[in-house]
Amino acid sequence: MADPPRPLPFLIVSAGLVLRDDGALLIARRPPGGFMPGYWEFPGGKLEEGETPEGCLAREIREELGVEVRVGRIFHVKIHEYPDRRVLLLFYRCAIAPDASPLDAASGGLEHAWVKPQELSSYEMLPADEEVIGMLLEEG
Numbered sequence: 001m002a003d004p005p006r007p008l009p010f011l012i013v014s015a016g017l018v019l020r021d022d023g024a025l026l027i028a029r030r031p032p033g034g035f036m037p038g039y040w041e042f043p044g045g046k047l048e049e050g051e052t053p054e055g056c057l058a059r060e061i062r063e064e065l066g067v068e069v070r071v072g073r074i075f076h077v078k079i080h081e082y083p084d085r086r087v088l089l090l091f092y093r094c095a096i097a098p099d100a101s102p103l104d105a106a107s108g109g110l111e112h113a114w115v116k117p118q119e120l121s122s123y124e125m126l127p128a129d130e131e132v133i134g135m136l137l138e139e140g
Contacts, residue, residue, distance in 0.1 A: 009085045014057035015044035016094040017075055017132070024114035025136070027123060028064060031110060040123040042091065042132070043112070053090045061094075065109040068097040076135060080128035091132050 018026035028043040030036055045060035047053060054071040061069050072093040080087050115123065117136040125133060 008081070010088070011085060012047045012053070012088045012090070013044060014047065014053040014060070014090050014092060015042040015129070015132075016057050016061055016069060016071070016092055017042055017136070018061070018069055018094040018096065020096070020114055024116055025120075026065075027113055027115060027120070027125070028109075029111040030126075036126060038124070039126050040113075041126045042129055043110075054092065057092055057094070063109075065112055067109075068099075069094045070097050076132050078128070078131060082127075087128060089128055 016026070020026070026043060027040045030039050030041060032038070043061050043064060044057050045064070047056045051059070057071050058069055061067060072095065074090060075093050076089075076091040078089050078091075080089060113123070117133065117139075120133050120136075
């Protein structure tokens, strides 16, 4: 008799919709060697024990991109299932903190870009982000 299937790992992830005054959104490219390398995503990451989703998001963007953000209200919540994991995604509206250093190509963090919502189709985004991209396009 075959062993019953093992449950998929369940992760909680905070993602930031970091909006600039001109309507461009911040996206980051996943580094080589990790999960889905080379894909673009809204920046963020996995919650650590004892961390709030908002605190996680601010920490991840600081660590990955070297910039401080103000985490605003939640935009969307969804569960996405990959073949090897299930992810609860919490998407928050964010802004670069007023006193933060400018985010530029020399920031030393992940490769990143500022793109308008209608330009996101030019990037190979994570499948889990597709629903939010559609919502952003509907919003204009």
